Amino acid sequence: MRFDMLSNKLINECLNTIEDTVENSNVDFEEIDEVIIIGGASRMPKFQSKVESLFEEYTKIKNDIEPDEAIAYGCAIQAKLLSENIDKPEYKKLLEDNEIKLPHLTQSLGIEDTNGDFIPIVPKNTVLPATRFIEVDNTNTPLYFAFYQGESEVASENKLVSQVVIDDFVVEGAEPKENEKISIRINLSPENLVINAQNKTTKQSTKISIKM
Structure with missing residues (x-):
């Protein structure tokens, strides 16, 4: 009972x-x-x-x-x-x-570096949804990311998905703080690319959503 x-x-x-x-x-x-x-x-x-x-x-x-x-x-x-x-x-x-059909990435998703090279973040055939993290220094300047899809090592030879500028963390007149980091979380689904950025010191954050 x-x-x-x-x-x-x-x-x-x-x-x-x-x-x-x-x-x-x-x-x-x-x-x-x-x-x-x-x-x-x-x-x-x-x-x-x-x-x-x-x-x-x-x-x-x-x-x-x-x-x-x-x-x-x-x-x-x-x-x-x-x-x-x-x-x-x-x-x-x-x-x-x-058989179970799983949504997956048909081409690698990545960003362009300062040399114009393609840096894959989410490799081809990754099952979706997927999450990746990157971390950059807070230089008190706008952050620029050019997202591409493709397999070429040269970014411009791939398909441009979106260009993203994040300037929420820029403080006018302030000097870059030593060791201050910006954490970037990239959430990729079949429908959307969502970028969440956060200042790891102040916890200030921002979010950008891009239709895929």
Whole structure:
């Protein structure tokens, strides 16, 4: 009885997460044919029945996969998907049935240095979204970044994505402070390039969003 009382809250949180996931995926419960339940709690008959109650009668709730191994099994399939050496017939059918398309960067994203060279920040084929960090000295002058996409070592031979100027940290008449740094966080998604810059001493920050 006490176990039921303690577990009810956790089970209800799981059910809420399932409902939110289905809603955010823009599908209806009626469209789902099979559900795999995993994790230690999936062995509980009460948990299984609660999950079943969310779905239609024809939806198959599968518990025939070892719940402690299911994630590792899925990771193994995905790792094989990403491998370039898939040539055995016995794997091809498995991969065709389980292939997951992940958004990725088709060309490297980087910046132009003072010599005109292309410095990759996010390499080609990186799965998105991705985050990278760079750090520069605060010279009390505007920061300029030219973002390019491509594979040429010469920046101008690649596609110019955007030119960014950050002057929020410039203090007129002030001298550069020794060892003061500006942290640049670059968030890249299929839709946007978001640049967050922060003065690590004063904590002043600014944000720039660029449509990809």
